[in-house]
Every structure is written in C-alpha cells, then in structure tokens.
Amino acid sequence: MARTTKAPDPKAAVALLWGEQEQPTRGPRPSLTPRRIAAAAVALADAQGLEAVSMSKVAAEFEVSAMALYRYVPGKTELVALMVEEVMAEVPDLSAAGEGWEPRLRAWAHRSQELYHAHPWLLGATAMSRGLMGPHQLGWLDAALAALAGTSLGAAQRHQVFVLIAGLVRSVVQQQVDFDEAGDREWDRLTGELMARHADRFPALTAAIADGVFAPSGIDPLDFGLDRLLAGVRELDEG
Numbered sequence: 001m002a003r004t005t006k007a008p009d010p011k012a013a014v015a016l017l018w019g020e021q022e023q024p025t026r027g028p029r030p031s032l033t034p035r036r037i038a039a040a041a042v043a044l045a046d047a048q049g050l051e052a053v054s055m056s057k058v059a060a061e062f063e064v065s066a067m068a069l070y071r072y073v074p075g076k077t078e079l080v081a082l083m084v085e086e087v088m089a090e091v092p093d094l095s096a097a098g099e100g101w102e103p104r105l106r107a108w109a110h111r112s113q114e115l116y117h118a119h120p121w122l123l124g125a126t127a128m129s130r131g132l133m134g135p136h137q138l139g140w141l142d143a144a145l146a147a148l149a150g151t152s153l154g155a156a157q158r159h160q161v162f163v164l165i166a167g168l169v170r171s172v173v174q175q176q177v178d179f180d181e182a183g184d185r186e187w188d189r190l191t192g193e194l195m196a197r198h199a200d201r202f203p204a205l206t207a208a209i210a211d212g213v214f215a216p217s218g219i220d221p222l223d224f225g226l227d228r229l230l231a232g233v234r235e236l237d238e239g
Contacts, residue, residue: 009074010132012074012078013074013077013078013081013132014132016034016073016074016078016081016082017078017081017082017085017132017133017134017135018134018135030071030072032062032064032068032069032071032072033072034072034073034082035082035086036062037058037062037069037072037073037079037082038079038082038083038085038086039086040058040061040062041053041058041079041080041082041083042083042086042087042119043061044057044058044061045083045119045121046118046119046121049120049121050080050121050124050125053076053079053080053083054066054076055069055070055073055075055076055079058079080125081131081132081134082134083125084122084125084126084134084136084137085134085135085136085137087115087118087119087122088115088136088137088139088140089136091136091139091140091142091143092107092108092111092140092143093143094107094108094143094146094147100150101147101148101149101150101151102230102234104147105144105147105148105161105165105226105230106223106226106230108140108143108144108147108165109165109168109169109222109226110222112140112166112169113169113172113173113222116169116170116173116177117173117176117177120173120177123170123173123174123177141162144162144165144166145158145159145162148161148162151233151237152237153233153236153237157236161229161233164229165226165229168222168225168226168229169222172221172222172225175221188214191209192209195209
C-alpha cells in the first residue's frame with residue numbers, strides 16, 4: 001500500500017533538526033538514527049545529485065523498506081533539511097583569519113565556496129526560501145554576523161551585507177558548477193560567427209569581444225566581487 005502524503009509538520013521538523021524529539025522509553029533500541037540516514041542521503045546526492053535522493057533509495061542503502069525510514073524521518077522535505085545540517089556541521093571559526101571584519105568575511109565567503117563545491121546540490125537545497133534552519137546552518141549565519149559586529153553598521157545593514165556576500169558566493173559557484181569547457185568553446189565559436197555577421201547591431205558587445213572580454217583573465221571572480229563589495233561596506237562603516 002502506498003504511503004499517504006501529508007504536509008510537513010513544522011513542530012516535528014524543528015524537533016528533528018534540533019534533536020528535541022521525545023525518545024521512546026520502551027521497546028527495542030532503534031537500529032537507525034536521523035543522522036545516519038542523512039549521511040547516506042548526502043553520499044547519494046554527492047554522487048548523483050539532489051534529484052536522485054528519495055526515501056526508497058536511501059532505505060535501500062540500509063537494506064530496509066522506505067516505510068521503515070519514516071519512523072525516523074517524516075519525508076523528503078525533512079530529509080533534505082537534515083542533509084543540509086549534516087554538511088554544514090563544521091561551523092567556521094573565523095578567528096584564525098585575522099583581526100577585523102574584512103579578513104573574517106573573506107574567510108567566511110571562501111569557506112562557503114568550498115562547501116558548495118564539495119556538495120553542489122547544496123545550492124538547490126538552500127535556495128532563498130524561508131525553510132526551517134537547524135543549529136549548524138544558523139551557526140554559519142551567526143559567524144558572518146559576528147564578523148561584522150565590530151563595525152558601525154546597524155543590525156539591518158549587517159544582515160544585508162551578509163545577504164549580498166552569500167548571494168555573491170552562490171552566483172559564482174553556480175557559474176563554476178555549470179561551466180562546461182567543450183560547451184564554452186562552442187559558444188565562443190558560434191558567438192564569434194554571429195558577431196561577425198551582425199556587428200553593426202551590437203557595437204558595444206562587438207568592441208568588447210575585440211578587446212578580449214571573454215578571454216581568460218586570471219581574475220578570481222569571488223575575490224573580484226568581494227573587493228568591490230567590501231570596499232562599499234568599508235566606506236559605509238567609515239562614513
């Protein structure tokens with residue numbers, strides 16, 4: 001019999017993410033844990049992508065039925081939230097990055113970039129929707145805000161700086177993850193042919209291509225964006 005789909009219970013999800021579920025006092029000891037299930041799902045997503053993760057596939061990793069997994073995790077939504085917590089368990093310690101908010105924010109951005117590259121599915125799992133957040137995900141937010149605590153910026157401004165940096169990291173990583181060298185060469189070839197035929201329609205783009213706009217630059221896109229963004233934050237802080 002198929003399992004009836006029901007809407008996620010926010011209270012149950014919070015209890016699961018924060019380890020606040022009531023533990024049974026009787027009966028056999030559970031053979032699985034939410035964390036073991038999340039770790040198996042992470043391995044599956046790392047290998048095949050988030051779309052490959054299902055309760056049945058994760059259950060197969062433990063040689064149990066999908067129904068058996070529902071004893072520990074209510075559904076896919078909660079499973080993905082647990083997966084996010086699993087890979088974000090190592091909250092960055094920014095103190096070693098140096099004194100001041102700038103080196104610490106840079107370190108936070110680069111640590112975030114490394115995390116997304118290690119688990120590309122995390123981009124989709126943490127899309128900018130107000131999903132429930134566990135202690136590890138909130139820990140990353142807390143670390144970024146703590147780095148800005150020594151500035152003169154107000155609370156709302158500090159949060160907006162965080163949003164801008166997080167968005168920059170996500171944008172850069174998405175481009176890097178999507179990059180296909182063979183496809184890029186083909187795009188360059190086709191675009192070059194089009195511009196040769198229609199140069200008069202796109203004069204600014206034609207001039208930019210002639211100046212090497214798409215040629216390898218050696219510029220790190222994350223550092224380039226951080227330089228521009230943090231310069232603005234510095235001016236605001238000193239203003």
